[in-house]
Amino acid sequence: MVAKKNCILRLSRYKNELYRFKKLGFIKIFSEYLADAVGVTSAQVRKDFSLFDISGNKRGGYTIDALIEKLNVILGKNQIQKVVVVGAGNLGTALLRYKNFAKQGIRIEAAFDLDPAKGSQKSGVPVRPMTELETFLRRNDIKIGILCVPEVAAQSVFDAMVNGGIRGVLNFSPIQLKTPADCIVTNVNLEVELENLIYFVTAGQSAK
Amino acid sequence: MVAKKNCILRLSRYKNELYRFKKLGFIKIFSEYLADAVGVTSAQVRKDFSLFDISGNKRGGYTIDALIEKLNVILGKNQIQKVVVVGAGNLGTALLRYKNFAKQGIRIEAAFDLDPAKGSQKSGVPVRPMTELETFLRRNDIKIGILCVPEVAAQSVFDAMVNGGIRGVLNFSPIQLKTPADCIVTNVNLEVELENLIYFVTAGQSAK
DNA sequence: TAGATTGTTAATCGATTAACAATC
DNA sequence: TAGATTGTTAATCGATTAACAATC
Numbered sequence: 001m002v003a004k005k006n007c008i009l010r011l012s013r014y015k016n017e018l019y020r021f022k023k024l025g026f027i028k029i030f031s032e033y034l035a036d037a038v039g040v041t042s043a044q045v046r047k048d049f050s051l052f053d054i055s056g057n058k059r060g061g062y063t064i065d066a067l068i069e070k071l072n073v074i075l076g077k078n079q080i081q082k083v084v085v086v087g088a089g090n091l092g093t094a095l096l097r098y099k100n101f102a103k104q105g106i107r108i109e110a111a112f113d114l115d116p117a118k119g120s121q122k123s124g125v126p127v128r129p130m131t132e133l134e135t136f137l138r139r140n141d142i143k144i145g146i147l148c149v150p151e152v153a154a155q156s157v158f159d160a161m162v163n164g165g166i167r168g169v170l171n172f173s174p175i176q177l178k179t180p181a182d183c184i185v186t187n188v189n190l191e192v193e194l195e196n197l198i199y200f201v202t203a204g205q206s207a208k
Numbered sequence: 209m210v211a212k213k214n215c216i217l218r219l220s221r222y223k224n225e226l227y228r229f230k231k232l233g234f235i236k237i238f239s240e241y242l243a244d245a246v247g248v249t250s251a252q253v254r255k256d257f258s259l260f261d262i263s264g265n266k267r268g269g270y271t272i273d274a275l276i277e278k279l280n281v282i283l284g285k286n287q288i289q290k291v292v293v294v295g296a297g298n299l300g301t302a303l304l305r306y307k308n309f310a311k312q313g314i315r316i317e318a319a320f321d322l323d324p325a326k327g328s329q330k331s332g333v334p335v336r337p338m339t340e341l342e343t344f345l346r347r348n349d350i351k352i353g354i355l356c357v358p359e360v361a362a363q364s365v366f367d368a369m370v371n372g373g374i375r376g377v378l379n380f381s382p383i384q385l386k387t388p389a390d391c392i393v394t395n396v397n398l399e400v401e402l403e404n405l406i407y408f409v410t411a412g413q414s415a416k
Numbered sequence: 417t418a419g420a421t422t423g424t425t426a427a428t429c430g431a432t433t434a435a436c437a438a439t440c
Numbered sequence: 441t442a443g444a445t446t447g448t449t450a451a452t453c454g455a456t457t458a459a460c461a462a463t464c
Contacts, residue, residue: 003407003411005404009400012403012404017384041432042433042446043432044432046447047433057446058445059443059444059446062446077403090305094302095298098398100382144402144406168409170401176246184405190303191220191314192217195314196220198283199216202351215455238422240421250422251456252455255423257423264421265421265464266420266463267419268420268421269421
């Protein structure tokens with residue numbers, strides 16, 4: 001299975017929308033309706049499903065419960081996923097307190113900062129000194145990390161995370177990290193996203 | 209000019225990398241080096257530039273200062289861009305204190321929350337009651353907003369922002385907003401991004 | 417000049433979608 | 441059965457890239 005990134009992103013969104021349909025009392029769903037909710041075509045939905053051998057009933061659509069279950073298995077939602085937050089500044093601390101991760105089975109096991117006194121109030125997540133990072137990661141077998149340190153520290157801290165066994169990083173720092181082949185980085189660059197909105201709004205164009 | 213979203217995102221990244229090259233003392237740059245820094249092909253760089261009639265010197269590459277200036281004009285960096293943050297919870301408050309926006313000429317004019325007592329400490333940005341949102345937006349001619357309210361409130365608050373004249377929204381809530389044709393929404397869904405990392409890491413695959 | 421890089425065209429690649437046979 | 445939806449193939453669409461003539 002050589003799934004592509006965009007396909008998996010869509011599976012997540014299908015899953016989220018399916019929970020909403022379920023909450024509304026629906027039992028079955030057609031590819032057409034799910035497509036509308038997510039903003040893609042019905043062919044796209046069926047194509048994505050067929051890549052993962054998810055099948056429905058001709059004429060009857062898909063059973064929502066069964067579909068959610070299958071998507072959850074694919075997306076690893078059947079177990080708690082452990083992550084760490086590295087950098088407990090404004091953004092890192094906000095993430096520690098962010099409720100939606102827990103709802104999605106994502107647990108922040110610890111945060112790390114040069115100054116471990118930072119942000120430890122009322123988030124329930126311990127903030128540990130940066131010196132313990134690699135040991136902690138190895139001992140707890142953590143593979144996913146969220147990087148929220150200042151730009152100047154980003155590459156070296158990232159390297160330490162990789163050393164500790166991290167294989168996937170959500171990077172909030174605005175630099176292009178040098179990344180080994182066996183590690184995946186997803187960049188969230190808020191300045192760049194805003195710049196993009198500004199371009200399309202002030203140029204009076206519609207983004208696509 | 210029918211610029212596409214990905215092209216503009218690349219222009220932002222070119223610009224950011226160019227500042228780094230400049231800081232290192234470079235005066236000129238070849239498409240090849242810039243491409244390496246950003247992680248694209250040199251043909252992509254030249255193609256993007258040619259779409260905006262940015263030209264270099266055959267054999268001599270591009271002058272960094274002139275290039276930065278042209279990109280800044282395209283991206284609207286020649287003036288301060290006013291934005292608002294709506295929702296002053298954990299994430300919203302973190303954004304109020306986020307230093308990098310100011311560095312990029314993006315100024316948060318105000319934040320809005322049902323409870324205006326929230327988060328006003330030490331960010332320097334006033335938190336106003338939600339009731340003042342539309343009036344403030346119109347009076348200050350603000351077109352860009354960052355939406356950080358809880359999921360249940362997201363659609364109605366978004367509608368109010370649009371009513372107030374907002375034309376571009378950076379949406380942190382995990383729902384698909386119903387959006388009028390003359391408004392652009394960029395979704396930042398951290399749970400979905402993490403889910404995506406988890407998929408590729410635990411499935412042992414490399415993302416692409 | 418000879419050599420190297422741009423600017424652009426044409427080819428390639430990959431993702432999305434239309435269309436329809438299969439079938440419940 | 442007749443009608444409607446799935447599953448999948450083939451066509452389309454768009455974005456990226458290779459290649460190379462132009463030229464500094």
